[in-house]
Amino acid sequence: MSGLRTVWTVLRKDLLLERRSFELLPAMALLALGTMIVLRFALDQDAVVGDLAAGALLVPLLFAALLGVSRLFAGEERDGGIEQFLLSPAPPGALLGAKVVGLALVLLALEVVLVPAFALLLFGEPLFPVLREVLLVLFLLDLTLATIGGLVAGMAIGARSRELIVPILVVPLAIPALIAAQAALAPVLEPGAEALAWRWPGVLAIYAVVLALVGSVVGEYLVED
Amino acid sequence: MTVRGLRPLTLLTVLLLAVGYGLAFFWAPLDADQGFRQKIFYLHVPLGIVALIGFVVGGYHGLRHLRGGKPGSDLRSYVAIHMAQIFAVAVLITGAIWGRTAWGKWWSWDEPFLVSFLIVFLLYCCYQPLRLSIDDPRRQARAASVFAVVAGAFVPINFAVVRMANQYLHPRTLTNSTDGSMPGSVAITFLVCLVAIAVLYATLVRYELLSKSTTFRLRALERQAGGDDLIPRRSAVPQA
Amino acid sequence: MPPAPAALPAAQPGPAPGAPPAIVSHQLLSAHGQRAVIRGLDLRIETGQTVALFGANGTGKSTLLTLLAGLRSPHGGTLEVLGHPLPAERWALRGQIGLVAHAPLLYRDLSIAENLGYHARLHGLPESRVDEVLGLADLQERRDQPVAALSRGLVQRSAVARALLSDPALLLLDEPLANLDPVAAELVAGLIAPRPGRTRVIASHDPAAGLAEADQVIVLGSGATVKYVGPAGPLSVADLESLYRA
Known part of the structure; x- marks a missing residue:
């Protein structure tokens, strides 16, 4: 069975499970919203622009992503999904690939809540004129975070204290991506928005591609115990 | 590698360190701005470079382990990373001392080398906890090797991004001592110190490898003799 | 001795x-x-x-x-x-290898048919094989119930059906007969019977x-x-x- 078909098979199963239980996405959205409220008081400002605005968008996203990553293999471990997968002739790397795509989709779905909430609650300028730039940067950041998340969750399969290991690994790996996203968004979110400096989305894309390449080389070893 | 083989390497290390830091203290000129305090540059920067290379070497051995290379690859990866972690602590300490003497503060976010180093250090701090949290030795070696490869690739990317961001956020950073043209004597001294620190790293790695493999052999003999204590204790150290 | x-x-x-x-x-x-x-x-x-x-x-x-x-x-x-x-x-x-372990190795939020369908796709087996095995294990009537809602005996039967899907060597x-009533036990015993x-x-x-x-x-x-x-x-x-x- 080919890798891409397996990715699709696992992804379809995961989306069906998430649709049925519908627990991860609401939890991530609630955590992101709660973080925004904390930021409102931590920054002590009713509305933020520029650097602070970019940070106030990215920090809730990071927290929500951490939640998503630590739950990535929860269903598999609970119901013996990894054993099931390993008993089948499907290529092992495809399981990790499906998890990365699934996490990316969940993060993108989260933006549907996160971006309007940010525009209404925190951002001091109208968001609509710069929406395209913001969504582009978030899209690239989501892909990068999903790749990091897939790799880290894969490393932590079978770890005893997964919920400890996963966040402390994800955060340092995500820092370059968050720096790039912050540098890309900050000028865009200034009053009288500046144009997007293309090198930052470029950096994000390069980082995502490098991680994906590394993951495709080493990822299969994580599933095949 | 035996103790006998390590002796010449150890002597070479001592010699190179003596020559390198002899040159640094007695031959290289005093820095115009910072004076004697700038001498720490000959320690801080080589340590940093060698630590980073050590992390990447750990990734290389990790990849060899995954690819079914030599059986000791996981142990080599572990030792390379472990020693680089120790060097990295020294980098952060010497960096802080340098910052204190040069700019009057222990930490500066304007120094991309130091900031990148902190991030890399933070990531590698998770290496032993990751190993320790996985009981199955085979799985532990797998996950640790993947970590080593991913983190090894992360090191240069992280440096590039932090440096780019630093230029963007602080267009006029403090003049970096490594920038610009170095006088010939400074360059030569720096190179000798770099080689000395690199050889020091290689020697210490050899010592640790020898120590670990001797411990394994001893334990194997104990097991043969005693029969019990069949299974190695849970540990972050690879059970080669 | x-x-x-x-x-x-x-x-x-x-x-x-x-x-x-x-x-x-x-x-x-x-x-x-x-x-x-x-x-x-x-x-x-x-x-x-x-x-x-x-x-x-x-x-x-x-x-x-x-x-x-x-x-x-x-x-x-x-x-x-x-x-x-x-x-x-x-x-x-x-x-x-067909494994019936202590844990059923089934997703409890999916139905029997969805579980077997997922497994069949992983094995590259046609959808018709799922129906065939469901029939053999007498699970056709329950096929759309989520595993979480099944009795232990039915879960056990589903687990056996899953293990037999690819007709493993x-x-x-x-x-394999734990939690099964006599009728079901006989049915499962037939499914897992020796074969050349x-x-x-x-x-x-x-x-x-x-x-x-x-x-x-x-x-x-x-x-x-x-x-x-x-x-x-x-x-x-x-x-x-x-x-x-x-």
């Missing part, structure tokens, strides 16, 4: 001449943490044989089954399953039933001991029971 393992030829469905043994192990060692669970196990099981695996709780029956399935690496000794040394050639076993069954080329390792707590269909018997004891490995022929139910209690 337990009878010594005699070098008798195996009883009924004998191995096809020249066929490689299904399972060979030598001084197999496995541990949980620092405690050895299986130690010094030597096995030779021919293709098509049925092995009854006995032992009180905690003597390593499930561990042995996961070792044979390639889901766990031995800590020592050698193990060859279907001609492939483990763990080196674990990939080669993929799709050839090696069946590893951990108490199908090797079975069955862990059970029922000496009489286990011995009746076994070619070979393994009895594991506490403290990682192996109490008996060998042909079933010379053993009586009383022997087995005394081994069990010893």
Whole structure:
């Protein structure tokens, strides 16, 4: 069975499970919203622009992503999904690939809540004129975070204290991506928005591609115990 | 590698360190701005470079382990990373001392080398906890090797991004001592110190490898003799 | 004293001449943490044989089954399953082993049909095979119920159906008839019955039933001991029971 078909098979199963239980996405959205409220008081400002605005968008996203990553293999471990997968002739790397795509989709779905909430609650300028730039940067950041998340969750399969290991690994790996996203968004979110400096989305894309390449080389070893 | 083989390497290390830091203290000129305090540059920067290379070497051995290379690859990866972690602590300490003497503060976010180093250090701090949290030795070696490869690739990317961001956020950073043209004597001294620190790293790695493999052999003999204590204790150290 | 393992030829469905043994192990060692669970196990099981695996709780029956399935690496000794040394050639076993473990290995939020459909796609089997197996296991009426809502007996039947989906050459069954009423037990027993080329390792707590269909018997004891490995022929139910209690 080919890798891409397996990715699709696992992804379809995961989306069906998430649709049925519908627990991860609401939890991530609630955590992101709660973080925004904390930021409102931590920054002590009713509305933020520029650097602070970019940070106030990215920090809730990071927290929500951490939640998503630590739950990535929860269903598999609970119901013996990894054993099931390993008993089948499907290529092992495809399981990790499906998890990365699934996490990316969940993060993108989260933006549907996160971006309007940010525009209404925190951002001091109208968001609509710069929406395209913001969504582009978030899209690239989501892909990068999903790749990091897939790799880290894969490393932590079978770890005893997964919920400890996963966040402390994800955060340092995500820092370059968050720096790039912050540098890309900050000028865009200034009053009288500046144009997007293309090198930052470029950096994000390069980082995502490098991680994906590394993951495709080493990822299969994580599933095949 | 035996103790006998390590002796010449150890002597070479001592010699190179003596020559390198002899040159640094007695031959290289005093820095115009910072004076004697700038001498720490000959320690801080080589340590940093060698630590980073050590992390990447750990990734290389990790990849060899995954690819079914030599059986000791996981142990080599572990030792390379472990020693680089120790060097990295020294980098952060010497960096802080340098910052204190040069700019009057222990930490500066304007120094991309130091900031990148902190991030890399933070990531590698998770290496032993990751190993320790996985009981199955085979799985532990797998996950640790993947970590080593991913983190090894992360090191240069992280440096590039932090440096780019630093230029963007602080267009006029403090003049970096490594920038610009170095006088010939400074360059030569720096190179000798770099080689000395690199050889020091290689020697210490050899010592640790020898120590670990001797411990394994001893334990194997104990097991043969005693029969019990069949299974190695849970540990972050690879059970080669 | 337990009878010594005699070098008798195996009883009924004998191995096809020249066929490689299904399972060979030598001084197999496995541990949980620092405690050895299986130690010094030597096995030779021919293709098509049925092995009854006995032992009180905690003597390593499930561990042995996961070792044979390639889901766990031995800590020592050698193990060859279907001609492939483990763990080196674990990939080669993929799709050839049907495992009914203690856990059902089914997603509890999916229905029986969805679970089997997922498994069939992983194995590259046609959708029609799912219907076929659902029919064989008499699960057609329940096919759309989520596993979480099923009784334990029905979950067990679904787990057996999942394991049989790819018609595997090696069946590893951990108490396959547990939680089943007599009618269902008969149905499942038929599904997992011996067939030419199908090797079975069955862990059970029922000496009489286990011995009746076994070619070979393994009895594991506490403290990682192996109490008996060998042909079933010379053993009586009383022997087995005394081994069990010893």
